[in-house]
Amino acid sequence: MSKPLRIGIIAGEASGDILGSGLIKAIRERYPDAVIEGIGGPLMIEQGFHTHFPMERLSVMGLVEVLGRLRELIGIHRKMYKYFKQNPPDVFIGIDAPDFTLRMERKLKKLGVPTVHYVSPSVWAWRKKRIFKIKESTDLMLTLLPFESQFYQAHNMKECFVGHPLADDIEMEPSRDDACIKLGLDVNRPVVGILPGSRGGEIKYIGATMLQAADLIQQQLPDAQLVLPAANDIRKTQLEALREMHGIGKSIKIVDGQSRTVMAASNVITLASGTATLEAALHKRPMVVVYKMAPLTYAIGKRIINVEYISLPNLLANKPLVPELIQEEATPERIAEEVLNRLNHPDRYESVVKEFYQIHTLLQQGGNQKAAAAVFELIGVK
Structure with missing residues (x-):
């Protein structure tokens, strides 16, 4: 590859930071010069990740609680989309935080950026019709749990059961x-x-x-x-x-x-x-x-x-x-x-x-x- 691999990642909370840091480490084993940036936490930063915003700003729980931070979240989303549009990565990976990352994936996929979602939303538990938006947004779903993998196979979506890195x-x-x-x-x-x-x-x-x-x-x-x-x-x-x-x-x-x-x-x-x-x-x-x-x-x-x-x-x-x-x-x-x-x-x-x-x-x-x-x-x- 003549130029460094460029990867965009957004992780929304501590569990995503753990997964993101392990993924970045594995990527750097093959591509040590890869440019990896977006939004992540301290563990990802330790692996040479550049975060544009503190990950803490995305860590919001609950439907009601999100409303109080909606303006800030929309602002962060717009700025990150604008950045990735001007500097398209070779692949974009959204880690968990589906309301934020799937929307980013959908917009970047329309620009021709390959998209990956890491950690399945609980689509098997509620709002099952979300599978259609997920398919529209994501080229590859990385699942942590075996029953999740079976769900995506049943809906003819490209997926890969990777197990859970915590178990390793x-x-x-x-x-x-x-x-x-x-x-x-x-x-x-x-x-x-x-x-x-x-x-x-x-x-x-x-x-x-x-x-x-x-x-x-x-x-x-x-x-x-x-x-x-x-x-x-x-x-x-x-x-x-x-x-x-x-x-x-x-x-x-x-x-x-x-x-x-x-x-x-x-x-x-x-x-x-x-x-x-x-x-x-x-x-x-x-x-x-x-x-x-x-x-x-x-x-x-x-x-x-x-x-x-x-x-x-x-x-x-x-x-x-x-x-x-x-x-x-x-x-x-x-x-x-x-x-x-x-x-x-x-x-x-x-x-x-x-x-x-x-x-x-x-x-x-x-x-x-x-x-x-x-x-x-x-x-x-x-």
Whole structure:
């Protein structure tokens, strides 16, 4: 190739940053001089990615919450489209954030830019007619989960099941002792990992509830060590403000990042629904999934989403491996009860842990390399 490969990528949140960084690393193994730019997070930037806007500005949850940021999001979208129109990449890759990235893909595809979408929207769960807009927007869908791949095959759309790169990154047997030592924890005392999410909206709705649950756990099990990994400085400030304002969660140890280390050190994890639930399963740790959102967002979502589960472990197993405490069920008392059950009776959850091993094996596909190879095949480079 006479000129460097140019790749546009937009990722919208922390999970997309993880996937994007792995993909960029795999791309650079073959094309170290590739110019890769768009919108991404710190992990992508570490791989030589140039971001035009902070990824944090795209991390918005919920239908109602988006409305308050709509003008800013539209402005960012217009500026990025204008840039890519003036500087067309050899391929554009949208990672998750479908409302933002699919629209970009559709417009760039009309300009003749090959487009890839990485992480299927939950089209199999709600608004199934979106498949037609996805086909109109995207030349290639990279799927993380096997049932997603089957859905696109049934609709005659080019897809590639790449597995989940997290299954390649996380050891099959993570060492709890090593993780405890790294975090300065006592390996002989139980550890509860508390992960209220990486987005401001998540902490707004479930942060205080999870801190209150932590207090109840500590009261009933004084020996427990409670650890919370703050996704970034902004989230850390938000969490510390909650502690001060409500006088809760004082016994929690807040650490900077290190979410995987916290998971590995934990005996039980309580966490927000999202990619983190898959990470917890890959660490083979029992978990309690919690989620709250704006009441109107929840009311709308409940009417249009037609799946039985929201967490990835349950979706992959197609059965309730882990408890899901959603909206009014997500009370401090319920969370504490479920966590303590798992701490005090680990033998009851051995079958669940065995299922986590099966999920790990299923998703261990060499995802980063497989995704990069599919992109190269699409645009016809060796």
